[in-house]
Amino acid sequence: MKKTLLCMVALCLVGGIFAQQQNxxxxxxxxxxxxxxxxxxxxxxxxxxNFGADGGLYAELIKNRSFEFPQSLMGWDIFGNVEVRSxxxxxxxxxxxxxxxxxxxxxxxxxxxxxxxxxxxLKKDGxxxxxxxxxxxxxxxxxxxxxxxxxxxxxxxxRKELEITTDEWKQYEIILSSPLEEAKATLRIxxxxxxxxxMEHISLFPxxxxxxxxxxxxxxxxxxxNELNPGLFRFPGxxxxxxxxxxxxxxxxxxxxxxxNRPLNENRWHYTFTHRFFPDYFQTxxxxxxxxxxxxxxxxxxxxxxxxxxxxxxYQNDGEHCHVPIGxxxxxxxxxLDLIEFANGDISTQWGKVRAEMGHPExxxxxxxxxxxxxxxxxYPARLEKFIEAIRAKYPEIQIVGSSGPQxxxxxxxxxxxxxxxxxxxxVDEHYYRxxxxxxxxxxxxxxYDRKGPKVFAGEYASHHKNRKNNFESALTEASFMTxxxxxxxxxxxxxxxxxxxxxxAWQWRPDLIWFDxxxxxxxxxYYVQKLYGHYAGTNVLPLTWKQAPLTGQEGLYGSAVIxxxxxxxxxxxxxxSQENRQIVVSLEGMKKKMQLRPEVETILLKGxxxxxxxxxxxxxxxxxxxxxxxxxxxxxxxxxxxxxxxxVIGYTD
Numbered sequence: 345m346k347k348t349l350l351c352m353v354a355l356c357l358v359g360g361i362f363a364q365q366q367n368x369x370x371x372x373x374x375x376x377x378x379x380x381x382x383x384x385x386x387x388x389x390x391x392x393x394n395f396g397a398d399g400g401l402y403a404e405l406i407k408n409r410s411f412e413f414p415q416s417l418m419g420w421d422i423f424g425n426v427e428v429r430s431x432x433x434x435x436x437x438x439x440x441x442x443x444x445x446x447x448x449x450x451x452x453x454x455x456x457x458x459x460x461x462x463x464x465x466l467k468k469d470g471x472x473x474x475x476x477x478x479x480x481x482x483x484x485x486x487x488x489x490x491x492x493x494x495x496x497x498x499x500x501x502x503r504k505e506l507e508i509t510t511d512e513w514k515q516y517e518i519i520l521s522s523p524l525e526e527a528k529a530t531l532r533i534x535x536x537x538x539x540x541x542x543m544e545h546i547s548l549f550p551x552x553x554x555x556x557x558x559x560x561x562x563x564x565x566x567x568x569x570n571e572l573n574p575g576l577f578r579f580p581g582x583x584x585x586x587x588x589x590x591x592x593x594x595x596x597x598x599x600x601x602x603x604x605n606r607p608l609n610e611n612r613w614h615y616t617f618t619h620r621f622f623p624d625y626f627q628t629x630x631x632x633x634x635x636x637x638x639x640x641x642x643x644x645x646x647x648x649x650x651x652x653x654x655x656x657x658x659y660q661n662d663g664e665h666c667h668v669p670i671g672x673x674x675x676x677x678x679x680x681l682d683l684i685e686f687a688n689g690d691i692s693t694q695w696g697k698v699r700a701e702m703g704h705p706e707x708x709x710x711x712x713x714x715x716x717x718x719x720x721x722x723x724y725p726a727r728l729e730k731f732i733e734a735i736r737a738k739y740p741e742i743q744i745v746g747s748s749g750p751q752x753x754x755x756x757x758x759x760x761x762x763x764x765x766x767x768x769x770x771x772v773d774e775h776y777y778r779x780x781x782x783x784x785x786x787x788x789x790x791x792x793y794d795r796k797g798p799k800v801f802a803g804e805y806a807s808h809h810k811n812r813k814n815n816f817e818s819a820l821t822e823a824s825f826m827t828x829x830x831x832x833x834x835x836x837x838x839x840x841x842x843x844x845x846x847x848x849x850a851w852q853w854r855p856d857l858i859w860f861d862x863x864x865x866x867x868x869x870x871y872y873v874q875k876l877y878g879h880y881a882g883t884n885v886l887p888l889t890w891k892q893a894p895l896t897g898q899e900g901l902y903g904s905a906v907i908x909x910x911x912x913x914x915x916x917x918x919x920x921x922s923q924e925n926r927q928i929v930v931s932l933e934g935m936k937k938k939m940q941l942r943p944e945v946e947t948i949l950l951k952g953x954x955x956x957x958x959x960x961x962x963x964x965x966x967x968x969x970x971x972x973x974x975x976x977x978x979x980x981x982x983x984x985x986x987x988x989x990x991x992x993v994i995g996y997t998d
Contacts, residue, residue, distance in 0.1 A: 367929045367981075371889050372905045372916060375934025378885035379834035381906060384646050384712075386878040387576025387840045388569060389804060390636070392584055392627055393613045393853055394846035399461030400860065401845060402631035403562040405472070405548040406458050406531065407624065411440040412608040417456075418624055424454025424535070434477055434513035434544060437598075437607040441544035443481055444489075444535040455534040457494070462849040463528030464548070465862025466493060466501075471551045473558070474531075475517040477604065478508045481540035488537040493520055496528040508541055519551065527862045545604045555642060559603050559630060564865050565845065568858055570643045572871070573878040576838050577645040578714065578803060579636045584612045584627075585650050585717045586657040590668065593652045596683055599632025600698060606632060612657065613852045620852045634699065637687060637708045647687070648745065648838075650714035651680045654727045658719060659750075670726055677734045680713060684739050712743045714803075718775060720749040720756040725763040732767055743770035745801055752776035752786075765797050771837060773803040780807045780817050783825035784921060788896040790832035800835050804842035806855055806870070814855040816952035816966055816987070819869035823950075823989040824902035824919040826877055831894060831904045833885050841874055848960065859960065866963040872950055873989065876968060880915045880991055882906025888916065901926060901984070914994040920984045930980040930992065942995040945973045945980055951988040 390396065398404065407419035416428045424447040430439045447454045458464075466472070472493070480487050486509050493502040502520050522529075531548055535541060553560025554567070580594050587593030592610045599606055606629035614625045633649065640647035654668035654676045661667070668676060682695050687710035689696030696707070715731045716724060728746055735742055746769035749756040764772045776782070790800065807818035807825075822841070829836045846856035857874065859866050867875075888895060888905035895903035900922025906915050920926050932941065952966040959965070973982050975994060984990055 367927050368890060368899060368901065370895065370903065370928060370930045372914065372930060372932050373887045373889075373934045374907065374914065374932050374939070375936075376887050377907060378887065380884055381830070381833045381882050382575070382837045384576040384838045385829075385833065385836070385881055386874065387574040387578065387645055387838060388572065388844060389578040389582070389840035389842045390580065390844050391582030391842070392580065392611060393582065393843050394851040394856060395461060395622075395625065396843070396845035397631050398626065398628055399850065400847055401561050401565050403549050403553050403560050404628070404630055405460050405464045405550075406546055407461055408458075409547050409628070410435070410438040410545050410604070410608070411442060412438050413624070413626060416440055420456050420458055422456045424452055426454060426456055429542070435605040437605050438545070441542050443540050443542050445540040446535070446538050453534055454539065455532065457530050457532040458546070459530055461862070462847065463496070463862055464493075464530060466522035466524070466526045466529045467550075467863065468522065468525040470522050472520045472522070473517060473549045473551050474520050474547070475515060476546045477513050477515050477544045479513050479542050480508055480511045481542050484511050486537075487535070487539060487541040489541065490534040490536050491518065491520065492532040492534070493522055494530045494532050495524070495526045500532070501526070501529075505536065513544070525863065559635070561631065561635070561639065565858065565860060566639065566642075568865060568867060568871075569639075572875050574643055574645040575878070575881070576648055576840065577636070577640040577643065578648040578650065578840055580633070581650065582717060582842075583657055585652050586612070586655060587652075588612050588616075588657060588660050589666070590652075590656045593656065594627070595679075596633045596649070596651065597679065599629040600634050600686065600702065603630055606630065617852050622850055622852070625850075633683075633686070634702050634704070638704070641708060646712060647708060647710050648712040648714055649683060649687075649710070650717060650745075651683060652676060653716035653719060653724065653731065655716065655719050655723065658721070664723065667723065668727075670730065673727060673730050677731055680715065680731055681734060681738060684710065684713065684735070684742060710742070712745060712771075714745040714773065716747050718750040719747055720760065724760070725767060728769075729767055732769070745769065745771045745773050746798070747773045750775055752778065769798050771799045771801040773801045775804040776802075777804070777806055777808050780809060780821040783807050783821040784897060784902075787825050787828040787902050788894065789828055790835050791828070791894065793832065793835045795834060799837040802829060802836060802839040804840065806841055808855065812854045813955070813957060814859070814868035814870055815955045815957050816869045817954040818855060819873045819950070819966075820919060820921060820987065820989055822870060823873045823917075824921060826873070827902045827904035827917055827919065828896065830877070830906065830917070831885060831888075841870060861960060864960050866958050866960050868958055869950065869952060869966045872966070872968055876948065876950065876989070876991055877917075880906075880908075880917070880993065882908045882913075882915055883910060886914065899926060900924070912996050912998065914996065916992040916994070918984055918990045918992070920986060920988050920990070923986045925986055926984040928982050928984050930982075932978040932994070935978065936998070938998050940997045941975055941978060942997070943975050945975050946993040947971050947973050947982065948991040948993070949985070949988055950990075951985055954987065
């Protein structure tokens with residue numbers, strides 16, 4: 345009896361070990377080349393939230409540079425005899441300026457200093473372009489100011505003098521340098537002559553901006569965006585398109601032309617959350633549509649601008665009285681038509697000429713336009729239809745993006761999708777901010793979508809851990825979900841994570857793809873997932889199956905495969921969300937006789953603890969690691985580690 349029991353226990357142990365060691369046999373059918381993967385498949389969505397533009401990607405270091413905030417001196421400390429004026433300013437849409445006059449005492453000083461955006465970040469040996477518009481106020485005698493960079497301990501670390509030579513408004517510029525690194529510096533200006541002196545549009549930029557442009561972008565952040573290899577760039581939002589009310593919606597026409605004359609706009613995220621309240625959050629429009637189109641071009645991404653459909657934010661406004669009546673949409677529709685002309689029009693056209701005068705005579709070749717953001721209810725398609733009629737009539741080649749509302753399912757979603765089909769939009773923008781498990785449960789979401797209807801744009805999505813962290817769990821569940829986007833590339837043509845950027849000292853919403861302070865930035869694990877998909881997108885889908893079914897969570901595994909006919913690569917993406925090591929055999933079947941597989945396979949592993957994050961102090965805690973494996977004829981045998989995302993790149997010649 346004891347011997348029998350021991351034998352049974354032994355058999356169970358052996359059986360358990362055998363079960364653990366069983367292979368997961370995956371098949372990639374190379375012969376069945378599937379849907380093409382659009383060049384726009386993986387891209388970026390930018391919205392000015394979390395100080396993402398002013399104080400972030402836009403490299404301007406001075407807050408309230410034109411004294412146009414409702415509190416005219418917000419961001420500034422003044423001393424001596426300083427007066428805010430609005431008579432005789434050089435810029436119609438920025439009417440305020442400051443007058444500096446003698447203090448009335450030899451030992452009292454007149455001037456002002458700016459705090460920047462949670463401080464001014466200075467790099468050691470960095471150089472900075474200080475500029476302002478100025479004039480002598482009441483006589484033609486030259487006036488002088490001293491400009492200082494001051495460290496956090498209130499010590500001047502750089503100072504230069506500037507002479508204002510005329511009573512006509514004129515722009516002046518000097519280059520300042522910093523002998524040390526300082527994250528929380530201030531800019532200080534002294535009047536060093538008798539005065540009076542008028543100043544407007546006081547600006548400080550690093551000279552080392554993205555592409556070296558004046559009025560440019562913060563270089564490290566722009567480089568990180570470019571590094572993702574995006575095929576699409578959606579801008580400027582997001583909820584800022586709608587505005588808290590229609591007066592504060594993002595108006596693209598105010599964001600172009602001379603930067604000094606672009607008016608201030610109140611940011612919709614300015615006071616949305618009382619627990620993350622930032623009353624100093626505004627939009628200077630300094631990084632306007634022209635600069636955003638330029639960034640698209642720099643990155644090689646298709647621009648997807650979005651315009652207001654005549655609806656203010658529906659979360660913040662209840663009822664038709666808050667919105668533009670359908671019969672009064674003419675100006676809003678014209679804004680959309682004029683935007684297409686600004687992007688694509690010949691320089692002989694009104695808005696093409698504006699673009700050319702800004703420095704870009706060639707068109708931007710815009711192909712897409714989004715109409716509205718997260719709207720819902722019958723008021724949205726009723727207005728959208730009017731835009732569609734006008735755009736189709738004048739620009740039939742432009743693809744129109746509509747919306748399925750703010751949710752990934754439910755009443756509004758179920759109502760809007762049939763409406764989008766009825767209106768024959770080209771793409772439907774779906775948004776989902778959901779817990780990690782939702783992303784795993786929805787890996788097969790698009791397997792059953794209508795193949796004949798509009799295509800899908802997954803325009804805003806992020807896996808929201810309960811603590812809203814950019815931890816590895818959120819990244820891994822997104823990677824798992826994205827295998828379903830890739831597998832269904834005939835339906836899904838675009839996908840963009842959201843939000844994109846967040847200042848660690850001034851954020852309203854998390855998680856976010858990239859975090860930064862005044863000097864540093866950190867790429868999150870979610871960033872690296874996006875980067876791997878962006879660089880290994882492929883040109884066509886290949887079927888990847890286990891037991892003749894797509895891999896959508898069986899044994900904790902999610903997978904997809906593509907072929908890149910330009911690079912001669914077969915790419916397999918595998919996500920293992922289980923706590924078990926999986927022994928995987930990938931068999932390549934249906935290869936043409938002339939296709940010769942290279943024996944060495946590049947393997948890329950992204951792995952971390954579920955709650956592990958990258959931080960500004962530990963930016964490389966979770967990064968992709970490349971190694972290699974060996975192909976045995978047409979089979980690849982690998983161990984896929986627990987809780988990991990893996991890429992296998994198999995080269996071939998043909």
